Amino acid sequence: MLDLGGVSRRYSGRAAVDGVSLSVGRGEFVGVIGRSGAGKSTLLRMVNRLVEPSAGHIRWDGTDVTALRGRALRDWRARCAMVFQQFNLSGRLDVLTNVLMGRLNRTPLHRALLGLWSEEDRAIALSALEQLDMGAFAAQRADRLSGGQQQRVAIARALVQEPEIILADEPVASLDPRNTRVVMDALAGINRRYGITILCNLHSLDLARGYCSRVVGLSAGRLVFDGAPAALTEAA
């Protein structure tokens, strides 16, 4: 379980996230909604310490992840995979290699740098691609794919990390409605099938209603709603 207590992040005195307390159980699919600048991205990035909290605690199964350093921090980051709005693939590399990057922490670095991935890693990466209906694209350059296809590759890369949490920061903000559904369906499928906890920043209430079991609302860095999507409709 993920437990945030009084988490804040200030930039030059201004709070981007302001005293957020939140507990998320394993297997939940939580939509984080709020306008641009509400603090969604900062909140997500504090969970895997891409951004350092200014105050508060963040615990995963009792371990304070804000205190982790060195090897322990790298291990933690490997356990919470990130999915970004702009996919963050290496465009000139092929799709399979992009997915294999999710196995970096499980492979000796010198072997990874030489592309000497084990047969097991390759099989895992291909299987992840197949689960996302992207198996046929394994040998293609990533920059040849559409946005929706690229995001599915990014999700496959997250999946092969064998994460306990996926932090998805506006994963569909760059996609058209059809690809939005394909990518949200993919996240929902992973959530159901593997019980991976998902925190997903969204700017659309409708998407949160359609996909998330729970919605958290941020406004000016503060938690202003936490409940079922249906309750949000009534509150609105």
Ligand code: ADP
């Ligand atoms: P988004 O709305 O997609 O989260 P932002 O425009 O808020 O994107 O932020 C893009 C990047 O710029 C992020 O890495 C964020 O940390 C950084 N950033 C956002 N606002 C500021 C700011 N006022 N000063 C410096 N960096 C910022």
Ligand code: ADP
């Ligand atoms: P959201 O993801 O909801 O769009 P962000 O977390 O990106 O919100 O940003 C929350 C606030 O913090 C915004 O006012 C943004 O400008 C500010 N901010 C984010 N990152 C930085 C940064 N690196 N430096 C300064 N201000 C930042």
